[in-house]
Amino acid sequence: MAKIKAEPFAFPVRHDQLALIVIDMQRDFAEPGGFGASLGNDVSRITRIVPDVKRLIQGFRNAGLPVIHTMECHKPDLSDLPPAKRDRGSPILRIGDEGPMGRILISGEPGTAILPELAPAEGEVIIEKPGKGAFYNTELSEVLQQRGIKQLVFAGVTTEVCVQTTMREANDRGYQCLLAEEATESYFPEFKAATIAMIRAQGAIVGWTAHVDDILESITNA
Numbered sequence: 001m002a003k004i005k006a007e008p009f010a011f012p013v014r015h016d017q018l019a020l021i022v023i024d025m026q027r028d029f030a031e032p033g034g035f036g037a038s039l040g041n042d043v044s045r046i047t048r049i050v051p052d053v054k055r056l057i058q059g060f061r062n063a064g065l066p067v068i069h070t071m072e073c074h075k076p077d078l079s080d081l082p083p084a085k086r087d088r089g090s091p092i093l094r095i096g097d098e099g100p101m102g103r104i105l106i107s108g109e110p111g112t113a114i115l116p117e118l119a120p121a122e123g124e125v126i127i128e129k130p131g132k133g134a135f136y137n138t139e140l141s142e143v144l145q146q147r148g149i150k151q152l153v154f155a156g157v158t159t160e161v162c163v164q165t166t167m168r169e170a171n172d173r174g175y176q177c178l179l180a181e182e183a184t185e186s187y188f189p190e191f192k193a194a195t196i197a198m199i200r201a202q203g204a205i206v207g208w209t210a211h212v213d214d215i216l217e218s219i220t221n222a
């Protein structure tokens with residue numbers, strides 16, 4: 001069995017069952033005027049990982065392996081946005097409000113789009129998700145089952161919110177999950193570090209973590 005160098009121990013990879021899932025690399029989380037900034041966050045932390053996410057995506061494409069993209073967003077009529085989510089906290093702009101990049105986190109708006117450098121290629125699956133986890137109220141389970149995918153490499157933002165939630169959902173559904181350390185980021189460095197530690201603690205209780213170079217070496221030599 002092929003292995004990817006990982007923590008807390010090598011990841012037993014099956015290249016024929018492997019996909020990359022890129023979580024929420026959207027303008028609304030990475031650019032001034034978006035949702036992340038409206039919550040008071042330093043969004044420049046997010047754009048810094050773009051080159052690592054990009055080379056991971058390119059590596060999967062070059063190896064002919066699936067790349068799945070997710071976007072956190074809601075229907076224009078807000079019917080999939082619980083008031084408990086919309087009304088939480090005191091952001092400058094709430095989900096659905098008109099901002100400099102269009103309505104915040106609404107499907108089809110310019111700010112909701114994936115960053116142009118990481119734009120999905122023709123034929124790649126894009127999952128629009130109303131929750132933090134990508135399995136909740138989406139077609140992700142069916143997409144993975146139809147393609148025989150049983151192992152997921154994770155990239156994207158934010159590490160402790162949508163990435164971790166989706167990893168936990170996937171782990172509970174029987175998927176083996178590997179987080180690409182340089183290709184994920186949080187607005188809070190301490191939350192990223194804590195998430196990496198808790199994912200791989202207790203014998204990979206949620207999953208594995210690995211460096212982008214080690215993942216790329218494995219899929220390049222597949």
Ligand code: C5J
Pocket residue numbers: 023024029072157158159161162163
């Ligand atoms: C957040 C996400 N942080 N994509 N969304 O609200 O992690």
